[in-house]
Amino acid sequence: MNFIKNISILALALIVVACGKKAETETKSETAKPESANTVVLSPAQLVQANIQMGTFTLRPLSEYLETNSELVLGKEHIAQVSAFTDGIVSGLRVHSNVTVAKGGVIAVIRKPDLLDLQQQFLENKDRLVFLETEYQRYKALNENDATATKNFQKAESDWRSAQTSSKLLAAKLKQYQIDPAKLTTENLRTELLITAPIAGLVTRMDASMGAALHMGDPVCEISNLAFLHPVLYVFEKDLAKVKAGQSVALSFPGGSDQAFAAHIDYLERTVDADRKTVKVHARFDNPGLANNQHLAKGGFLNAKINLTQTGMLEALPEEAVIQERDGNFIFYQERSDSKGAIFHKIPVKLGAAGNGYIAVQTLASLPPNAAIVLKGAYYVSAQGAGVSAEE
Structure with missing residues (x-):
């Protein structure tokens, strides 16, 4: 009888131990496994590594904006293609690229x-004209006194005119070659002509070189104002319906420049621009002096x-x-935090106006009152929830 009793006690003990181990296993499993796909549990070590900062919403003056690409352009009316107005040999260049x-x-x-030859x-x-005018006046006087001199008078008048x-x-023709006919004499004959700038600006391209033989219309240089x-x-x-004249535009260099x-x-x-399938919207700098900024070049691209x-x-x-994930935008808030770690919940949000590093957020699920929101380290929390290991 005692033997059977001992067997029963031993069996009962084994059952109790097995149940205890099963309960312990279930407890550990529940602790390690998040409640749902939108719940993330971080250990104290992970919290230290993440350097998470908590906070809540703040009121900010924000604006809705449209992001586009932009290009620095100069109208054709402000670009001069300087060309030779006659044939000749370049005997002197007075400018070079990038000079005003x-x-x-x-x-x-x-x-x-x-x-x-023209001069x-x-x-x-000019000398012949003096002689012909004298002949004209002489035959005119003769014609008044002698009718037979009419033919000679008419010829003299024709030659003079x-x-x-x-x-x-x-x-x-001389004026086209920059020669004043009123001042031309045998003492100041010219064989050189000057090509001058039709507009003020910067020489953005040089085409001619010393000693080059130019024909009429050959390019010499380009000037851009x-x-x-x-x-x-x-x-x-x-x-396009959102855009209108007068709206302000913020421009910056690609690559995250602070300027x-x-x-x-x-x-x-x-x-519509056939190549880009877009409409060109022209803007002006609020500070006109910016156009002369050395960092702004014709044809350069900016973010707008x-x-x-x-x-x-x-x-x-x-x-x-x-x-941002494939199914939308989300934020995390902290449910609890203790010595064992912290639990975070992810909720979907709708984004609005933005500016100066802040963005308007509207939650699409209930958020507990005074919830502590993850302001910094949200992507780390997201990565842990997705099973991605962070680098130590």
């Missing part, structure tokens, strides 16, 4: 030996944010508090 020139300033000197024709015709016409035409440099924003048709430029929309073009509306004070969080 004034309107009317000398760009190059062209030697044109056959220019002497010779003008001077010879023809010489006058030739003189005016030759004078006009960069004071009229302005950004052109490329806006897709679907967003920013303020501008405003000037006007919108009415045609068009301020669509000023929404006022909104409840916002730092942008790094919001994580």
Whole structure:
């Protein structure tokens, strides 16, 4: 009997021990496994590594904006393609690339030996004109007294008037070559011509070189008046209704540069760019002097944010508090924290206006009153919830 009793006690003891181990296993399993896919448990060591900062919403003056690409453009009316107005040999260059020139300033000197022929024709015709005028006056007097002299008078008049016409035409040609016919004498004949700048600006390209033989229309250089440099924003048709003249624009260099430029929309073009499938929106810098900034170059690209509306004070969080996943945007709040670690819950949110590192957030699920929201380290919490190991 005692043997059977001992067997029963031993069996009961084994059952109690087994149940205890099962309960302990279940407890450990519950502690290690989150309650749901939206719950993340971090150990004290992970909390130290994450350097999480908690907080809540703050009121911020935010605006809705439209992000676009932009390009620094100079209108064709502010670009001069300086060309040779006659054939000749380049005997002097007075400018070089990246130098500023004034309107009317000398760009190059062209030697044109056959220019002497035109000057010779003008001077010879000028002397002949004096003789022909004298002959005209003489035959005019004879014609008044003798009817038989009419034919000679008419010829003299025709020659004189023809010489006058030739003189005016030759004078006009000389002026095209920058020669004043009223001051031309045999003592100041010229064989060199000056090519001058039609506008003020910066020499952005040199085409001619010393000793080059130029023909009429050959390029010498390009001058750009960069004071009229302005950004052109490329806006897709679907967003065009949101954009209008007068809206402010924030411009910055690609790559996260801290340098920013303020501008405003000037006007919108009415045609779609065939290559980009966008509409060009022209803007102007608020500070006109920025166009002369050495870091701004024609054809350069900038990131642009068009301020669509000023929404006022909104409840916002730092942008790094919001994580983006395939199924939407989320934030984390802390349920509890103790010596064993902390539990975080993820809830979906809707984003709104943004600015200065903050973004308006509207929760799409219930948030406990006075909930502690993860402001910094949200992506670390998300990574742990997804089973991604963080580097030590």
